[in-house]
Amino acid sequence: MTFPTLALVILLPVLGAIVVGLVPKRRPELVYPLALTMSFLPLAAVGYVLWEFEVGEPGFQFTQQVLWYEPWDVSWSVGVDGISLLLLALTAILFPISIAASKSITKNTKMYMIAMLLLETGMLGVFIALDLILFFVFFEITLVPMYLIIGMWGSDNRIYAAVKFFLYTAFGSALMLSGIIWLGAIGGTFDFKQLLDIPLSSSQQTWLFFAFGLAFAIKVPIFPFHTWLPDAHTEAPTAGSVLLAGVLLKLGTYGFIRFNLTLFPDAAVRFAPWAAGLAVIGIIYGAAVAIVQPDVKRLVAYSSVSHLGFIFLGIFAMTSQGLTGGVIQMVNHGLSTGALFLLIGMIYERRHTRQITDYGGVARVMPVFAGLFLFSAFASAGLPGLNGFVGEFKILLGSYLRFPVAAVLAASGVILAAIYLLWAYERIFTGPVLHKENEKLLDLNLREVLILAPLVVLILFLGIYPKPALDRIEPAVAEVLERLEEATDYSVPDFGVPEELDLAQAGDE
């Protein structure tokens, strides 16, 4: 047996949680640095995985399978491919940042940090699980720490938000669990790779597609299921918002790619137009609603709905470009929205209000803050040169090949994104300083800048040189598409170009 690297990856946060838990009560000042240190361990492990990952190899790497319970054929089955690799890395990076940004948590710090580290385990686990039950366990376990984080350290309306978040997403998961069990009962195994070979009838695929799809759709969230998100994002403490937007939402989109497209290809192809329709509605709706939000955190939350709509569109375009764009956009959204939430958290710590009208002219007193906010906002709005563009561009170009109308409508999202972000920026940062309280706001200190620095660097890096990331995604995406082609009458959309001119295909080589 090879060294269980991935098991180590998800056990390290648990170890961290234990270590933090052992901090004696009379030394509370140790909790923060210790938790921060501990959160670097999984990052190091994920770094090792990144380093050792064979680029260009299709299929899963670092696989490991240990049979757990023979009658159900449940096993500890893990592995990473290009899709999960990047999300793994995103998660591992966002956690130290989030923990570092949690300095202002003074109540029950220890429990908070433990919850954070356990949350990390769950989130990392989702991306490596190759057994459906295992996946479900990780998928669902993330709810508990997040629930605690929102409910205990959130702002005024936190209980409502926490309960809503928990119940809403758990509702989706319940249907998925039923679907998983049914699938396991049909296939006689819960192992993902074996289930790929189980033929499912059309109606079975439909039901299972919806059972899984609803869970993921709520998690993403897709348009009509999004209402938990603004509440949860808004009420959560900064780190909670960062992780919600950065990672948690990606569990849904990841699930769509990993399971809905591959396990139920027939249904996926059949319902793809509907999914694209919902995605487009989500893009425009989320952006339109974001424009008029009076609460800046809510605004960013709704912008997530819009952005996730892009990702969703890319996924269900089922083209190489769209799917790749979707995956890279998951990472991008995590970085840019994460940065935005961090920034909002930083000013919230100073002013304890998120209402846009309570600000105005902040750029004069906090120039560094304003600059970083604008940077993140533009990254979020898909400015070329920053990361958001790469994904959005790929998604649009890729989805146009399959759903031209949807892609055209989705492109209007770029206008709306500029409107809500710049308008918010205008109202918060520009003009004269309207409120006395804002006169004396301190600009970001070194710690805060350092927290944001890795995000800024990554935003720039992925915007300018996304090739390393894309090179890792593409073989995995190609495999998904191959499976779709095999299982259905789906085919790669015709470019209308002669074979020898098919440059996009040639460019993949």
Next chain:
Amino acid sequence: MIDLIWIAVALPLLGAATLLLFGKRFGEPNAGYFATALAAVAFLVGAIASIDFFTGSAHAEHVFLFTWIPGLAIDAEFLWDPLSAVMTMVVAGVGSLIHMYSIGYMHGDPRYTRFFAYMNLFLASMLILVLGSNFAVLFVGWELVGLSSYLLISFWFEKPSAAAAGKKAFIVNRIGDFGFIIALMLIFATFGSLGFEQVFEHADTLLEEGGTTVTLITLLLLVGAAGKSAQLPLHVWLPDAMEGPTPVSALIHAATMVTAGVYMVARTGVLFDLAPFSAGVVATVGALTAIFAATIAIGQRDIKRVLAYSTISQLGYMFMGVGVGAYTAGIFHLMTHAFFKALLFLGAGSVIHAMADEQNMDKMGGLRKVMPKTFATMAIAWLAISGIPPFAGFWSKDEILAATFNKGGFFVVLWVVGLITAGLTAYYMSRLMYLTFWGEPRWADGVKPHESPSLMTTPLIVLAVLSAVGGLINTPWRLSLEHFLEPAFEAVHLAHAPEGATPWILAIVSVLAGVLGIMYANRRFVSGELPDETGPMWDWLENGYYVDDLYGKTIVLPGKKAAEELAFFADTKGLDGAVNGVGLLVKQMAEWVKPLQTGLVRNYAVGILGGAVGLLLFILIRGGAL
């Protein structure tokens, strides 16, 4: 050398980053010198790299940097051909001058270094735009200049109007980009690539001439170009953009960025060639914009707004030029316009600077003697823009008009429009000059105008020289520019000026229009008295035909209202209400169930007995025992 053209981009980029991160270390004048030096070096790099084109010994070359987006076959790659060479030199050259000018102009600004960082960023972005070898890189530059424009317009963000103007510029630009992106999607879907070379090479095989696809692509590109170049109906942002510092207006909103649309149409000439309808639309839009903006410029009181509408109007000329296929003429006018409009703006800036930030021409007058250098240089630009030979504007404008006339048919109408516009242009520019420099001083109290320092006047002089003689590079007798650009337009059917006597007649007519305009202005303003310019018509003109209000009332307000309805009714009440409603329903069900638990033993016993009867009934019926 050509392989190193990326240095021209990298230097200002580096400058921007350095100034942003370590600007404070530089201090006030040094940051300006640093940035100016970088811009100048970029210009030098571009100039040296284009030497081979002058000798005609070089071909277009691709400079591959790195693979940017695999899967879309998009590389970070530059294309060095005569067109990009011209653009690079214009951009970097004018840019360097304006950088230099700004050293003085921005003196004492608290965010001095930041200004130069943004300027350098703009320069780099613009160079990326003109150097890109594919649509994606072009789009990168396209968006980045938008960003720089945004940053610079709202540079004095404490002024709410400045902040709003920046936002407006970016958003309106984004509306154009929307069209651009869709065009890119279409191009990618058609060609499987976004590279200029691949697209243009296969355009005639993959696209049918005048077909829907190519027409659609080009029209969408036009939307993008209209956004960037402030053409109808997306022109509204440019007048507001005057909220930015004047060097910004000169560089971005006169000389370079706004011409990106023209550049783009010229660059994609192959496609427009295949879509005559779109080309016609481009020309029409250009002509309409030209006359539309020119009429508005007549009624403006703010010196910079006059110039802004003038810019829009001149951009209309360029569109007309590229629309009729006179790409060289378009680029030529782009170039001369860059010289004289930058000069006009810088001169206006000098005036504003001298007048203690007064921009209203009603409060000026009589500056001729106080600011001789400014007056002299601006006068050259005035003549240039009015189309008086031999100044630069005459040559380029005339070429466009001639090419339009030569196209015949419907385009003759456009020529007439262009001609009228030429007259109007001469009139409103003269009006500007008379109001500012002639007559009695109408200065506000305490204003003591003075000539600007030499750091500011030097660029004026350089530009004045260029405005005066710049037109000579492409005269009917010596078509240097056209030949220079020829390799870039190999695949395009270039429109040419007519042969024989016609061009002479056309030139005379257009000069006449200019002279008429100047003469009428002379009659109206030479007395030094302000003519009465009130009344509804003037209101309409001064407010730009109330287009902003129209947009506000028909798009912005209803849009906002709709968004509010969506957010606070559909979302909160509808969707979220449904979700909460389910929760409430469950809770309500609990309340409904509660009374069943009466606490009475006999009721519970009923439950047991009832359950038993129910189960019995169920099992017996299912078991077939009944």
Next chain:
Amino acid sequence: MENIAFLPIGPEIIMLFGAVLVLMSAVALDQGRRDWGIIGGISLVVAFLLSLAQWLRLDFLDSTAELSFTARGVASFRHPMVIMDRFSAFAGMLIYLVAFLALVGNWRLVTRLGKRGAEYVALVLLATAGLHMMAISSNLILLFMGLETASIALYIIAGFVRVERNSDESALKYFLLGSFASAIFLYGIALVYAGTGSISIYGPGGIIDFFATEPVAFFDVGILLTGIALMIVGLAFKISAAPFHQWAPDVYQGAASGSVALMAAGVKVAGIAALARVLLGAFPSRINDWAPLIAALAIISITLGTIGAIGQRDIKRMLAYSGVAHAGFMLTGLVAGIDGLPAVWFYVATYVLQVVGAFTIVGLVAGVRSGGSALDDYKGLWVRSPALAGSMAVFMLGMGGIPMFSGLVGKVGVLFSAEAAGYVWLATAGLVAAVAGLFFYLRVVVLMFFEAPVMAEAPGTATTGPRLRGGAGFVVVFTAAATVLLGIVPWPLLNVVRNALL
């Protein structure tokens, strides 16, 4: 004597002796001494060990065939009375474990009862013996006697703390309804006897024999089905499955908090064991008749239990309703027949541990003797007593079916069985209801963790809540640890229950 194997009934013998010893020592010892408590505890431990010995002994027998108290080699004995198989051994272990935990966890109840504590302990021992009898009986009448033994003892326990306001109401309700249900159950036995000619499940001439030798269509099935249905009614009452559940909230609320654990947990184990013994042991061939019935009961239980729990303000009532829902889940596993049994066992085992732990905490927070436990008492428990609140959260989340707690594994198990048996609708509906159920489990968590504690008049007292120590501490920690451990590594127990078949 050589024909008599004592091992199968060993636990009962121990229980009886234990009860008698407790009573006698209570008389003999001085007032105030409670050494008989040790006797009670040791008896339960020994009984547990004997059940374990049964399990281990079965490994050495030639077959898993019944090893019964009277049947081997004695021709004149027509039916075996009890049967020793892994099923009964596992049930025994579980029942004695639960009883032990329930007793130790609420030891304060015993001490507070003073001299009557001995009677209480004796009754607990006897009730436990009755519960175990339900699991080991091969004879339906003996099963009935076991059920009555347990029930009658529990009626008394429900009313044991007479001064409490509602305890008499609790006892009387339990008694009347329980007797009613027992009568129905007994009628079911009578009809099954009439329908199969046998009153014993195993052995020559037993019910299994009847189905094996006679063609099933030989007689009209009506009376047999009626019998089965009525027996189901009786046992469904015991495990408080809807619509036979209405006693549970009232009885739990009125009974002393310290005594509810046994009522809620022990009876569920025994009830499910008896139900499995009857349905899977005696009527496996009639599964198509009774499985839909069980499925219907399951879905009604899950729905009504969940909805009922949502509206509660008293945690004991809430747990009672949640117990109804959990009974529904156990029944869900049962519809799959013998294939579902391991899952049901796992579910039962993990659930009862959670429930014992939860009620122990209820005893700590509300007082072991009290006849009520308002949810508001849990406000800010996290601040007052982190360990207690943490453990309670474990139980709540475990019951709610959150991963990493044993409840989810149990749910997956029973639903897997049900879906494999074709009851996809049942599993899906159950899961949706389970989410609604999360609502009230979460509410406890919300109260404990997110709400500020209710300040008492004296400022100092608000910060000190009930502490986890002593027997209650042991029980809570043990059950919480089991809940978490079995949630993370459920495989050992799963492998055990795989063998705990009939």
Next chain:
Amino acid sequence: MSPEFVVFVIFAIAALAGAITLVGARNPVYSAMGLLLTMFSMAVFYVLNDAHFVAAVQVIIYAGAVMTLFLFVIMLIGVDKNEDREEQIPFQRPIVAVLSGGLVLLIVLAGSQAWTVGTGGGTPPGTIENISDQLFGTWMLAFQATIFLLTIAAVGTLALARYESKVLGPDEGDVDVGQSPLRGESSDVEVDQSPLRGESSDVEVDQSPLRGESSDVEVDQSPLRGESTAGEAGGRGESS
């Protein structure tokens, strides 16, 4: 018209009459009498079915002992008077009528084809010999199991009905029940520990992880202690 038929009809009517009396009589004493009548009729039926021993037991135990007990309690608690018969629970009677009718109907329909799988005949009469053969053979274990019931009955009756002026044990301080159970309970915690600790060593061992918790709480409770140690440390620093 066999004799059995005649007897059956007569006693069936008697049994039903007794049952109806039980349910319908306003006075509990009459109800008890009705039940008594039914029980005697049952004994007759047992005889008709060759269950002689059972019949005897029925008369002796049921009709004799149990019913006496019932009557005794009726008298004891003084409910031997007519009751108000008005039904308070809405729809109770129609519901009961429907359910009862339905249940009878279902059982009768279910059994209409065959009530048993046996064919009758060859029954060993339920004499004492036959019964005892069975009782102490096959059924011996069940017989022994009755000891549980009887013990419970004895203990339970004692526990429930014993009259005490002070119900709770001597160490119980509080009898105020309703007011604040929480505070009352927690104050008892200290008192109750000792017996438990002696109870079993397992418990003692497992307590240890908890002890850490409780000591933590104590530390938390007194911030002063932390301060004082800090002060000491500071003092030491100064002195050195």
Next chain:
Amino acid sequence: MTVTVAWYMILAAVLFVIGGAGLLLRRNALVMFMSIELMLNSVNLSFVAAGRALGNLDGQLAVLFVMVVAAAEVTVGLAIIVMVFRKRATASVDELSGMRG
């Protein structure tokens, strides 16, 4: 006309249901309890009758044990009723509805 097992069974069923109805209709705990006794008696009749038809003694043995159970139940049940009466001076179950909802 011979009396078959069916007669007894039907009679038992009717008595059982009457007993059940009594439980549901009467609110005197004692009478309710007597109704339960009636139900148990009717079950006993079923056992005996079925036993005769089946030709074995198991039914009768069952009856014996049911009697023991019933006796124990009576003892405890009456004790509970007495306890309730002592506390509330009533035996009406309708008045015992303090816990509900």
